[in-house]
Amino acid sequence: MSETTFCQNCGSQSISGTAFCSNCGRAIPQPQLQSAPKIGPTLSAQSRSFPTLRKNRNLIILLIAILVLTGALVQSYTQNAVLQSQNANLQSRLTLLQNEANYYYAQSQTYQNQDGQMISQVLSLQAQNTYLSTQVQQLNLQTARPTLTEWGCSGSCQMSGGNTWPMDSAGARIGGVPDTFTYSPAYQATVSVGIFYLTLDQYVQFANCSNNANAPARISCVTGTYYDVPQTTYLVHFSSVYACTPGATSCQFFSYDFHLAEGCASYLAVFFSTQTGTINPDQSITYNPASAGTGACS
Structure with a gap:
């Protein structure tokens, strides 16, 4: 009766003496012939380690996934912190620009008010000048024709x-x-x-x-x-x-x-x-x- 062995790579069963795994194609190590049987369990260390290797492989995959997820979270947090910092800077600049705009608008209103006052003063001076010119003409007329x-x-x-x-x-x-x-x-x-x-x-x-x-x-x-x-x-x-x-x-x-x-x-x-x-x-x-x-x- 032929013995059954397990592939150390994928864990598939193979007939004893098969050189390569029929499932993954990996080489299957052959057991060394012994001159005398050993006292104790007869199962090989390779066949006993199969469940442990599969468990370790899943653990490694899980660790890798955790590391990848952790890295993604760290990167996302870092990017979010950078974006928040940039947004804070933009908000600060926007506030400064708004303050400058308000200042220039207030200055503009002040200049417009001053301009209106100057126009009123000019019109008042023109009216006074016209009145004085009329008075001078009347005085000249009075001097010439009293x-x-x-x-x-x-x-x-x-x-x-x-x-x-x-x-x-x-x-x-x-x-x-x-x-x-x-x-x-x-x-x-x-x-x-x-x-x-x-x-x-x-x-x-x-x-x-x-x-x-x-x-x-x-x-x-x-x-x-x-x-x-x-x-x-x-x-x-x-x-x-x-x-x-x-x-x-x-x-x-x-x-x-x-x-x-x-x-x-x-x-x-x-x-x-x-x-x-x-x-x-x-x-x-x-x-x-x-x-x-x-x-x-x-």
């Missing part, structure tokens, strides 16, 4: 007792119109007051008129064109002046204020009323010499 008060006063003074003048129904107040000046009457009165502008010759006719009931009656004796400001209780500067002809049914608008004395020293102003009352004048004149004779002097 305006003077000839009769009465303005403002609160105009209605004061010291600037109140009586008017009667038959008489008139006569004043000269200075040459080289624009004549600009203004007044407030308790009765309607009008103005006639007459040349010296016309005033002689006016004063000597036989129809002397009042100024409107005496104006009928005047020849030629005279100038009239219609009767009113309130007259302002730059008032309308009309050119009239005795006997005409109406007068024609001539100018605002009276300008014919700017080049002629031959005019008088006749303030008149057909009722008894008072007048508070604010009569002014502005220097404005004409380059040639005007009115009766042209």
